[in-house]
Amino acid sequence: MAPVILRNLKSVVNKALAPMGVTITRADTHDWNDVANFIPFEPTMAAARAAGLTVGDYIDSILNEAPGSSQSTIDKMAATGVFAGRMDNVVEIGPGTGRYLEKTLKACKPGRYEIYETAGPWSDYLVKEYSVALQPTDGYSLAATADASVDLVQAHKVFSTVPFMVTCCYWHEMARVIRPGGWAAFDVVTESCLGGDVLRAWARSDIRNGSFPAVMPRKVAVDFFTSKGFALAGNFVVPMKPGSTELFVFKR
C-alpha cells in the first residue's frame, strides 16, 4: 500500500480510536512519541547490515542523511579540549546505537564508561559490544554515580528529544556528578536552530505529538550550567533532521 494511503488510513483509524485512548503504529517504523524506547533494535541492525554499514554509519548516513555527523561532533568536542586531559570516568545518557560512544572510546581511553539508557535491547547490545557499565536507569537520575566523580557526562540527541522534566532532572544530576575540571556535552534545540525556513521543515515532517523536537532557550542552558560553576567552552549548531540542534560543551 502506498505510504500516503497508509498514513491516511492510520489517521482515520486513530481518530476513531482516540476516545478510547488507543492509537495504532506500524511495528517497522519509528514512533516519534515513544522517545524512551528508541528505534527498533533488530530491524535497524538488519538494515545496517543490508546497507553494508556499521550501525553508527547507517544512522548518520541513511536515517539522518548527515554522513560523518557523529564523528564531526566528537571532533568539535575535541577541539574545545574535552579529551586533552584526564578522562578516567565517562557517563553517557541515552547512547542509543552507540555511535558517539564508539567514537569517544577512540578519542580517549577512560577506565570506566557508564551508560544510562532506557531502551533495553540497545543497552544490552552496548554492554556486549563495548564492555560499558549499564547503570540502573530510572529515566531522570544518575543515582548509581557518586558525587563529583565523573570527567565527562555527555548526552547527544537526548535533551533535544525528551520531555522538559527529564532534561531538568538530568541537568541537576550532571551538576552533582561532574568533578571540578570535568566536562558536560549535550545538545538542545535553541533559538539558534529555529530561524529561516526551519519551522516550515518541522511542520512538513511526519512528526506530530510528543516531546521531539524538544526546544529550550539557550540562555536557560547557559545560565543553569554557569550557576553550577561551569563555563561555556564551545557551542555548535549541528544537524538534526529536518532541522538542527545546538551542541553545548561546558567545563567546570
Ligand SMILES: C[S@@+](CC[C@H](N)C(=O)[O-])C[C@H]1O[C@@H](n2cnc3c(N)ncnc32)[C@H](O)[C@@H]1O
Ligand atoms: C534520539 S535517541 C539518540 C541516541 C544516540 N545518542 C544518538 O544520537 O544516536 C535518544 C536516546 O535516549 C534514550 N532515552 C530516552 N529517554 C531516556 C531517559 N529518560 N533516560 C535515559 N535514556 C533515555 C533513548 O532510548 C535513545 O537511546
